Amino acid sequence: MGTDIRAFIEYRPSPDQIWRTHSEVFPERDYRLFSAIAGASFGRDDSITLFEARGFPADASAFAQIAYYAHIVPDEEFVRDGLSRFVRAGDVAEIIANGGHYRHRSTGLISHPDARYPSSLSLSELQTAVRAVESRDETPGFAWQLALRTMQAIETELPAEVRLVFWFEH
Numbered sequence: 210m211g212t213d214i215r216a217f218i219e220y221r222p223s224p225d226q227i228w229r230t231h232s233e234v235f236p237e238r239d240y241r242l243f244s245a246i247a248g249a250s251f252g253r254d255d256s257i258t259l260f261e262a263r264g265f266p267a268d269a270s271a272f273a274q275i276a277y278y279a280h281i282v283p284d285e286e287f288v289r290d291g292l293s294r295f296v297r298a299g300d301v302a303e304i305i306a307n308g309g310h311y312r313h314r315s316t317g318l319i320s321h322p323d324a325r326y327p328s329s330l331s332l333s334e335l336q337t338a339v340r341a342v343e344s345r346d347e348t349p350g351f352a353w354q355l356a357l358r359t360m361q362a363i364e365t366e367l368p369a370e371v372r373l374v375f376w377f378e379h
Contacts, residue, residue: 211238212251212325216375217273218356219329220363224370230272231363231371237350245338247326249377259338265320265327266374267313273374277327278318294321327376332360335373 218231243249244256265277279294281301288295296304296319304322312318320327330338335357339349360371 212240212243212249212377212379213238214243214375214377215276215324216356216373217270217276218360218363218371219270219273219374220367220369220371222367222369228266228268228270228372228374230270231359233272233276234352234356234359234373236353236356239342239347239349239353241345241347242338242342242349242353243326243377245341246330246335247328247375247377249326257341259341260328260330260334262326262328265310265324265376266329269329269374274312277320277324277376278312279321281317281319296322321378323378324376325378327374329372329374331370331372332357332364335360 214236216234216236218234219228220231221228240251240253241256243251244253245259247260247262248258250256279296281298282288282295284297284299301319304319309320309322339357342349360373363369363371
C-alpha cells in the first residue's frame with residue numbers, strides 16, 4: 210500500500226475574489242516529486258526538498274475543503290453512510306496528535322485522519338519542482354504534465370492566479 214496525492218487546481222481572477230475549483234486532478238504516484246513539492250520523503254534516501262509543506266490554505270476552495278475536512282460527530286451518535294466524511298469525537302485527540310488540525314475558525318470540522326503534508330503551490334513553483342526532478346533523468350507522468358498544462362492555460366487565458374492545493378493519503 211502506497212501513498213497517493215489528492216490535488217485540486219484552483220484559480221481566482223483577482224486577489225479580492227475567492228478561490229474556485231477548476232478540477233480535482235489525479236497525478237501519478239511519484240515519490241521524488243512528492244518530496245520536492247512538500248518535503249514528504251516517505252523513507253526514500255534519494256529525495257530532494259524544494260518546498261516544505263505550508264499547511265492547508267484557510268482560503269481553499271469549497272470543493273477542496275469538502276475533500277480535506279471531516280465532520281466531528283459525538284461518539285454515541287448514529288450516522289448513516291453519506292456524502293460527508295466524519296470522525297468520532299473520541300478520535301479527535303489522536304488526529305491532532307498525529308498532525309491534524311481543526312478547520313480555520315471551526316471546531317466542528319477536522320482534517321481527515323489520513324491527510325498528510327497539506328500544502329499549495331503556484332504554477333511557477335510546481336514547474337521548478339518538475340524541472341528539478343527532470344534534471345535527475347525522470348519525467349513526471351502524463352497526468353502531472355496535463356495538470357501543469359491546464360494550470361498554464363488558466364493563468365494565460367483567463368487570466369487568473371492559479372495554484373495546486375494538495376495533500377497525501379495512504
